[in-house]
Amino acid sequence: MKRVLVVEDNLDNFRLISYALKRYGYEIIHAQTGEEGIELAKTEKPFFIIMDINLPGIDGLATTRKLRELEELKYVPIIAITSFAMAGDRERILSSGCNGYFEKPIDPLTIVESIHKILGI
Amino acid sequence: MTFTRKNVIWIVILYLVFGGLWIAFSDWILSKLIRDFPSYVKFQTYKGWLFVILTGFLLYLMLRFFTYRVETYEKKLTRERDYNRLLFEKSSIGLALCKMDGTLIDVNEAYAKIIGRTVQETLNLTYWDITPNEYKEEELKQLELLKTTGRYGPYEKHYIHKDGHLVPVRLQGILVKINGEEFIWSSVEDITELKKSKDALIESERKYREVVDNANSIILRVDLEGRIRFINKFGEKFFGFSSEELIGNSIFNTIVPELESTGRNLRELLESILKNPESFEYNINENVDKQGKRYWIFWVNKAIYDESGKPKEILCIGTDITELKKAQQELERYKDHLEELVKERTRELEEANEKLKELDRLKSMFIASMSHELRTPLNSIIGFSSILLNEWLGPLNDEQKFNIATINRAGKHLLALINDIIDISKIEAGVIDIYYEDFELEELIREGQKLFENEIQNKGLQFITNLSSIKMFTDRRRLFQCIVNILSNAVKFTEKGFIKISTNLINNGSNRVEITIEDSGIGIREQDLAKLFKPFQRIEHSVRQRVPGTGLGLYLTKKIVTEILKGDIILTSRYGEGSKVIINIPVSLKNEKSSCSRG
Numbered sequence: 001m002k003r004v005l006v007v008e009d010n011l012d013n014f015r016l017i018s019y020a021l022k023r024y025g026y027e028i029i030h031a032q033t034g035e036e037g038i039e040l041a042k043t044e045k046p047f048f049i050i051m052d053i054n055l056p057g058i059d060g061l062a063t064t065r066k067l068r069e070l071e072e073l074k075y076v077p078i079i080a081i082t083s084f085a086m087a088g089d090r091e092r093i094l095s096s097g098c099n100g101y102f103e104k105p106i107d108p109l110t111i112v113e114s115i116h117k118i119l120g121i
Numbered sequence: 122m123t124f125t126r127k128n129v130i131w132i133v134i135l136y137l138v139f140g141g142l143w144i145a146f147s148d149w150i151l152s153k154l155i156r157d158f159p160s161y162v163k164f165q166t167y168k169g170w171l172f173v174i175l176t177g178f179l180l181y182l183m184l185r186f187f188t189y190r191v192e193t194y195e196k197k198l199t200r201e202r203d204y205n206r207l208l209f210e211k212s213s214i215g216l217a218l219c220k221m222d223g224t225l226i227d228v229n230e231a232y233a234k235i236i237g238r239t240v241q242e243t244l245n246l247t248y249w250d251i252t253p254n255e256y257k258e259e260e261l262k263q264l265e266l267l268k269t270t271g272r273y274g275p276y277e278k279h280y281i282h283k284d285g286h287l288v289p290v291r292l293q294g295i296l297v298k299i300n301g302e303e304f305i306w307s308s309v310e311d312i313t314e315l316k317k318s319k320d321a322l323i324e325s326e327r328k329y330r331e332v333v334d335n336a337n338s339i340i341l342r343v344d345l346e347g348r349i350r351f352i353n354k355f356g357e358k359f360f361g362f363s364s365e366e367l368i369g370n371s372i373f374n375t376i377v378p379e380l381e382s383t384g385r386n387l388r389e390l391l392e393s394i395l396k397n398p399e400s401f402e403y404n405i406n407e408n409v410d411k412q413g414k415r416y417w418i419f420w421v422n423k424a425i426y427d428e429s430g431k432p433k434e435i436l437c438i439g440t441d442i443t444e445l446k447k448a449q450q451e452l453e454r455y456k457d458h459l460e461e462l463v464k465e466r467t468r469e470l471e472e473a474n475e476k477l478k479e480l481d482r483l484k485s486m487f488i489a490s491m492s493h494e495l496r497t498p499l500n501s502i503i504g505f506s507s508i509l510l511n512e513w514l515g516p517l518n519d520e521q522k523f524n525i526a527t528i529n530r531a532g533k534h535l536l537a538l539i540n541d542i543i544d545i546s547k548i549e550a551g552v553i554d555i556y557y558e559d560f561e562l563e564e565l566i567r568e569g570q571k572l573f574e575n576e577i578q579n580k581g582l583q584f585i586t587n588l589s590s591i592k593m594f595t596d597r598r599r600l601f602q603c604i605v606n607i608l609s610n611a612v613k614f615t616e617k618g619f620i621k622i623s624t625n626l627i628n629n630g631s632n633r634v635e636i637t638i639e640d641s642g643i644g645i646r647e648q649d650l651a652k653l654f655k656p657f658q659r660i661e662h663s664v665r666q667r668v669p670g671t672g673l674g675l676y677l678t679k680k681i682v683t684e685i686l687k688g689d690i691i692l693t694s695r696y697g698e699g700s701k702v703i704i705n706i707p708v709s710l711k712n713e714k715s716s717c718s719r720g
Contacts, residue, residue: 010497016504019513054493083493090556104493105500105536109507 003027005046007037007063008081009055013104017050017081020108034063041073048077048119051098061096068097077119081106143172215290215309218297223247226304235290235311237283251280253287267305271296277312289316339418339439342425345395347371350434359441361411381407382415398424398432405442417446484550488543495539502532541673544602548680555596555685557710562591562624562634569604570622573612582615587623591634594709599681603690606674607638607702615642618699626708633688636704645694653692654679682706 004026008014018028029044031037034055041049049067053060060080067073080093080101093101100118102111124132147168155161209216215232219225224247233243236251252260256278267273274293282288294307333340334354342351349367357364360376367375372391379388387406394401401422408418418439424432506529508514510522517525547553566588577584593600611620618641625635645653654675675692682690688706 012501012505013497016500016508019508023513083496088554090554104496105503107507108504109511 001025001027002047003029003044005029005031005037005041005044005049007031007034007049007055007060008052009033010052013052013081013106016108017106017111020112021050024112034058034060034066037063038066038070041067041076042070045072046076048079048115050115051078051080053080053082053093061092061098064097079115079118215311217248217307217309219248219305219307221303221305223249232309235282235288235309236280242283253279253281267294267296273305274307280309289313291315337440339437339441341437341439343372343395343435343437345398345433345435347373347391347395349375356439359410360408366411376408376410378407378409378415383407394422395435398422398435405446408439416441417443481550484546485552488546488550488552491539491546492543495543496536499532499536499539503529503536506532538673541677544677545673545680548677548684553685556598557595558597559592559594560597562593562636563588565597565601566604566622566624566636569601569608572605573608573620576612577620580612580616582612582617583619585619585621587621589624589626591624591626591708593634594711595687595706596685596710599685600706603678603681603686603704604636604638606678607704610674611638611640611642611700611702614700615640617641627705632708633705634708636706637701639699639701641699644696644698644700645692646696650692650694654690686710 002025004021006014006017006021006028008017008030009032014030018030021028026047029040029046031040034057037049037051040046051060051064055063058066060082064078064080067076067078077099078097080098081104082089082093082101083104090101100115102114148165151161151164151168155164209227210229212229213231215235216229217225217232218227225243225245228240228243230240233240236243249260259276259278263273263276272293272295275291276293277289277291279287280290289312290309291312292307292309294305297304297306336353336355339356339359340351340353341349341356344350348369348371350369352360352362352364352367357367360367362375373379373388377387377391379386381387385406390404390406394404403419403421405417405419408416410416419442421438423436425434425436427433506525509517510525510529544553566586570584570586574584608620608622619639620641621637621639623637623639625637627633627635679690682688682704686704686706687710688704691703691705692700693703694700
């Protein structure tokens with residue numbers, strides 16, 4: 001079973017995305033902070049990572065950059081979820097190493113399909 | 122050659138001696154040569170005749186000699202006399218010889234001319250005749266002087282001219298004795314011209330003096346030791362001193378204080394000016410009057426030179442600039458004050474600017490946090506209701522489905538509202554994120570069409586498209602937003618008929634594209650047209666209750682079209698027949714700044 005790491009501190013959001021992912025047969029690993037996310041990524045080696053940008057402590061972009069520095073995690077797909085308010089967010093997200101992004105609120109019915117499209121699955 | 126008495130006696134003696142010798146000798150010769158008496162007597166007679174002839178000849182020679190001498194002498198005398206007479210006659214100075222009682226004995230032409238008469242006429246006068254009465258006293262004085270010292274004058278008086286006017290003259294003279302009688306010998310000068318020029322000079326001097334004295338400037342002359350040599354009336358009045366108090370005194374005890382009120386040592390300054398009179402053409406310093414009151418004077422200095430070219434005095438012309446200086450000082454103060462004010466204002470402006478920057482920052486933060494805060498619960502509302510609605514967590518009955526659908530719909534509506542508000546906020550705050558990209562217009566419109574396909578079909582409307590393939594470079598997402606908004610309105614307000622979208626490239630050089638969305642819906646009344654693009658304005662209409670909307674759509678659309686897509690939007694409508702919206706935008710915004718820009 002493919003494992004997906006979800007780095008999200010909001011439990012409601014986490015549940016939502018989990019429903020969607022589970023429907024496609026993915027196993028969910030939950031991290032609530034960036035640091036936790038990095039640790040779990042290292043140990044679990046997920047199929048892809050869903051990264052919420054707005055995290056306590058180091059934010060999603062910093063976490064992404066840190067992950068990209070690690071040799072073994074350089075190529076893990078990272079999908080960002082963002083509130084997407086500020087100008088320049090788009091550039092910042094993509095340049096930090098994310099493969100794609102979704103704006104909140106996400107549509108649980110279609111998100112996984114969209115993710116697959118980005119990943120080329 | 123003159124003969125003295127001695128000479129004459131000797132000559133006579135010699136004549137007697139030689140005569141006697143001749144007679145003796147000739148008698149002896151004769152007595153030796155001739156023996157008879159009658160011949161003796163004859164020769165004696167001959168000798169006698171000879172003697173007489175010789176003597177006569179000698180006499181003739183002597184007489185001739187003396188006559189010659191006398192003639193020559195007389196000629197010389199005459200010449201001299203004529204010469205002297207000529208000098209007398211022709212002298213340009215009037216010369217007169219008169220008796221002690223004043224009778225004019227001898228005058229020359231010049232003298233006569235002075236009084237406008239001929240020499241003849243003058244000789245009949247005395248000098249009393251031609252002297253005005255007021256000089257009587259002076260005349261007697263001069264006469265006394267003459268008698269006691271032998272000379273009188275020079276003094277000046279007037280003569281009465283023949284035609285009555287007075288001629289100014291200067292005369293002087295000596296006492297002479299001629300043949301024992303005393304005469305007065307005078308030289309008289311007509312000083313009319315001289316007097317005229319003297320008077321003119323005096324007048325001129327008076328005029329200049331007047332100018333100097335009355336000038337509204339202080340004029341003074343200082344020597345190189347700092348002593349005042351001259352000060353004009355104005356200066357005297359100004360400083361409150363009389364000229365006696367100033368002339369000859371140093372400037373330092375009088376009109377120059379030792380120390381200026383600014384603290385400058387004036388003694389030093391002025392001493393250096395006195396040492397180098399040529400190098401201080403202008404200076405401004407404080408002066409003090411007799412009362413001790415201080416003034417600021419602007420001095421113009423000019424060195425005055427003596428005959429050898431060395432400076433000997435300084436001419437100083439001063440103007441009172443106390444008022445000016447006061448005004449200048451006030452201006453300085455005012456300027457300083459102004460500078461203070463400017464500094465203060467700048468500080469205030471900087472503070473205000475900081476505050477504005479802070480405000481901007483807060484605005485952006487607000488929008489960002491609003492965005493985040495509002496979307497988070499909505500995420501849950503829409504997301505969970507979606508999941509439930511799609512029976513992911515179990516089957517639902519119709520009533521449950523219906524209610525959950527309501528939640529879902531409400532959530533989506535709220536989301537639409539929030540998005541619009543945030544968009545407007547962003548545009549108004551100038552923090553809108555613009556992202557230009559290349560895309561195909563036809564493709565974009567088909568995407569939009571897809572969103573409304575179902576609804577259009579359900580309503581039984583015709584969907585007509587007339588699309589050209591146009592490659593665009595602008596903000597795709599925003600254009601899509603606008604097209605969706607307009608289409609949504611068109612679909613909302615059309616119950617029957619059609620909805621038509623057409624695109625059209627305008628190639629008259631401006632390179633723009635027209636996107637037209639037409640419908641055969643309820644249309645808009647003319648008076649309501651203006652309201653449409655305003656926020657939160659919805660037309661009073663019975664349809665309103667049935668048609669949900671945020672009231673922000675067209676306002677936002679217009680803002681996007683004009684400010685982000687750099688184009689125009691035109692809405693035309695006929696009430697009851699339908700509406701037409703034309704978006705006219707540039708095909709390419711290649712020269713515009715993209716993303717992260719303010720406004």
